[in-house]
Amino acid sequence: MSHLPNLDLTGKVAIITGASRGIGASIAHVYAAAGASVVLASRKQESLDSVATAIRAEGGQALALAAHTGDNDAVQSLVQATIDTFGGVDILVNNAATNPHFGPILSAEESQWAKILDVNVVGYFRMAKATAMAMQKRGGGCIINMASIAGKRPQPGMGVYCVSKAAVLMLTEVLAAELAAVNIRVNAIAPGFVKTAFSRAIWQNPQLYADVMHTIPLRRMAEPDELGGIALYLAADASSFTTGATFLIDGGQYVDAGME
Secondary structure, eight states: OOOSOOOOOTTOEEEEESTTSHHHHHHHHHHHHTTOEEEEEESOHHHHHHHHHHHHHTTOEEEEEEOOTTOHHHHHHHHHHHHHHHSOOOEEEEOOOOOOOOBOGGGOOHHHHHHHHIIIIIHHHHHHHHHHHHHHHTTOEEEEEEOOGGGTSOOTTBHHHHHHHHHHHHHHHHHHHHHGGGTEEEEEEEEOOBOSGGGHHHHTSHHHHHHHHTTOTTOSOBOGGGGHHHHHHHHSGGGTTOOSOEEEESTTHHHHHHTO
């Protein structure tokens, strides 16, 4: 009998939003390599097709579907297409996010608040609601919400985004408590600074980058692939008794800030 944790996803079906690049694409590759059939979602079909093609070239199964999580009809169509193609849903990774405002929080327009909250919070809710019944029919499943250290500590110029990610943390806990009875586990990953297109404004600005590095004990940004391990753990049977938890993947930033 093997005592190794079970990280095999063979036979599982995973929907990953924001999967056209960065963290979402990286997680899709990891899940496919672990045996899952992956459904890639974001707003741009062309970018999704590139990721899906790469996964298939590696021997994985991937379906690319353009869908905006701010559109409930698009969410419903995405989930139904997943069921029609692969027979059900076992794993949801809520990864899509936006942040059209940078600056003091009181300088934000209400339209910016509405967009950030709709994509970063309500979009996660829409996806969870649309997939929960399908998971229940399969005997359970798991939802992984991509939060951020910004939901734990204020980040300069990112106040509205911080509020949205704090909401994701509470949404995770509420869903975990309410869905445990039907064997659906819900957890969150809270990355620190990851070198993606989303964070380009930081790593392309030498002074801002230096300021950020000063707050991270490991003195670097994460690469998207460094989120794959925790995402796989949370999707697999290895984490069968883990729900309602938030995992900080931040190079020590949160604890370092606590020592200031």
